[in-house]
Amino acid sequence: MKFLEYMSFYSSYLEELYASKPLLSSTPFQNQMNVLEADAFSGGHLFAPAMKQHGYDNTFAVVNCKQAQNAWARENKIPTELATRNQIICNQIDTIRPDVLHIADPVALDPRLLNECSWKPKLVMAWRAAPIPDDADWSNVDLMISTLGVCREKAMKLGARSVQKFSPAFPEFVAKKIANEIKQWDVVFAGQVGTLHRKRQQLIQHLIGMPEFQSKNRSLRLYLANWTSVTFDDAKSFIKPAVWGMEMFRTLKKGRIVVNNHIDMADNMASNMRIFETLGVGSFLLTEESDELAELFEPGVEVETYSCLSEMEDKIRYYLNHPEKREAIAKRGQVRCFRDHGLVARSQELDLLIKNYLS
Structure with missing residues (x-):
C-alpha cells in the first residue's frame, strides 16, 4: 500500500533551517525531505518513514515548505x-495515488481540498491535538486520531466519520545521535508560551522567582517560542531563543530536570510531545499530575509529577539534591519510552489501526 503523509512545520523553524543551508532549496525534493527527517522536527508525528518496515510505499511532504x-x-x-x-498538493495526491493519506495538520491542509483532487484514497486520516476552528469541515476525514478527547469530540461534530485515541511517538534515532551530550543546566523548560498557555505562564513566573535561580546558585534555562506578548518579571537572564529539531533534543538532554506543562485545553490529560521527547533522550521529567499519565509512564518510577507549583518547587530541590534517584528514574523512563512509545512500537499500532479500518 502507498502511504502519503502531509506535515506542517513552524515557519520560523523552516526559515532558520534553510537560512543555515543556503544550497538546500536547489536540491531535489527527496533530498530536502531527508534533511528535514534527519533534523527530527515534529519527529514524533512523522510516521511515513517508519511505515516502510510494515510494507508501505511511503512518502511525506511539508505543505508550508515552499522550497x-x-x-x-x-x-x-x-x-x-x-x-x-x-494545486501542487492536488498534483502530488493525483500523481502518488496513495491508498492511505495522513494529514498531520488538518488546519494547515484543509481536507476540503480533496474535493479538487481526482484520486480518492481508500483511507483519509488526520491528527489534531490543538485548537480547531469552528468553521472547519472534516467530512472528507475517515478517521481522526488524537490524544485529546475534546479534539475527538469536535472532530465528530465537524463531520469526521470516526475517531480514535492515539498518541505521538519518540524517534529512536534521535537518542543515538545525542547520546554523548552532557548535563549543563539544572532546570530546563522549552516550549511555546502564548494566550493558550495561561498555566504555563504561571509556571514560568514561579520558576523565575525561586531563590536558587535568582541567586544563581542553580541554573535555569527557558527556551521560549512566541512569548513576546507575555510579560515576565526578572526574566531576561533566564530566557533564551526557541530551539527546534535536533537542537531542541540536545537542549532537553543537557537539562538535569526538564519541567513540563500542557496547553490549557488539555484538561488534565497527559498528551504533549515534551513527555516523549524528554524521556526519549534520557532526561528526568517533572510534569503535571494527570489522570492519564499512568497509562503511559509510571509516576514516581519512570517520571515524576507535581500537583501544584509549590510541590513542583519542592521536587526540583529534592531531585537536584538526589542525583542518583533522579537519574535512575530518567533511565527507567527512557527504557519504557523506547519499548512502548518509540516510532517502532507506535508505527505498529498505526499499521494495525489502518488494517482494521480497511478490513
Whole structure:
C-alpha cells in the first residue's frame, strides 16, 4: 500500500533551517525531505518513514515548505510560477495515488481540498491535538486520531466519520545521535508560551522567582517560542531563543530536570510531545499530575509529577539534591519510552489501526 503523509512545520523553524543551508532549496525534493527527517522536527508525528518496515510505499511532504514543494513541482513538470500551494498538493495526491493519506495538520491542509483532487484514497486520516476552528469541515476525514478527547469530540461534530485515541511517538534515532551530550543546566523548560498557555505562564513566573535561580546558585534555562506578548518579571537572564529539531533534543538532554506543562485545553490529560521527547533522550521529567499519565509512564518510577507549583518547587530541590534517584528514574523512563512509545512500537499500532479500518 502507498502511504502519503502531509506535515506542517513552524515557519520560523523552516526559515532558520534553510537560512543555515543556503544550497538546500536547489536540491531535489527527496533530498530536502531527508534533511528535514534527519533534523527530527515534529519527529514524533512523522510516521511515513517508519511505515516502510510494515510494507508501505511511503512518502511525506511539508505543505508550508515552499522550497521543497516547488522542487517537487519542477521535477514533475509543473510550472511553479503558475501553480498555487493547493494545486501542487492536488498534483502530488493525483500523481502518488496513495491508498492511505495522513494529514498531520488538518488546519494547515484543509481536507476540503480533496474535493479538487481526482484520486480518492481508500483511507483519509488526520491528527489534531490543538485548537480547531469552528468553521472547519472534516467530512472528507475517515478517521481522526488524537490524544485529546475534546479534539475527538469536535472532530465528530465537524463531520469526521470516526475517531480514535492515539498518541505521538519518540524517534529512536534521535537518542543515538545525542547520546554523548552532557548535563549543563539544572532546570530546563522549552516550549511555546502564548494566550493558550495561561498555566504555563504561571509556571514560568514561579520558576523565575525561586531563590536558587535568582541567586544563581542553580541554573535555569527557558527556551521560549512566541512569548513576546507575555510579560515576565526578572526574566531576561533566564530566557533564551526557541530551539527546534535536533537542537531542541540536545537542549532537553543537557537539562538535569526538564519541567513540563500542557496547553490549557488539555484538561488534565497527559498528551504533549515534551513527555516523549524528554524521556526519549534520557532526561528526568517533572510534569503535571494527570489522570492519564499512568497509562503511559509510571509516576514516581519512570517520571515524576507535581500537583501544584509549590510541590513542583519542592521536587526540583529534592531531585537536584538526589542525583542518583533522579537519574535512575530518567533511565527507567527512557527504557519504557523506547519499548512502548518509540516510532517502532507506535508505527505498529498505526499499521494495525489502518488494517482494521480497511478490513
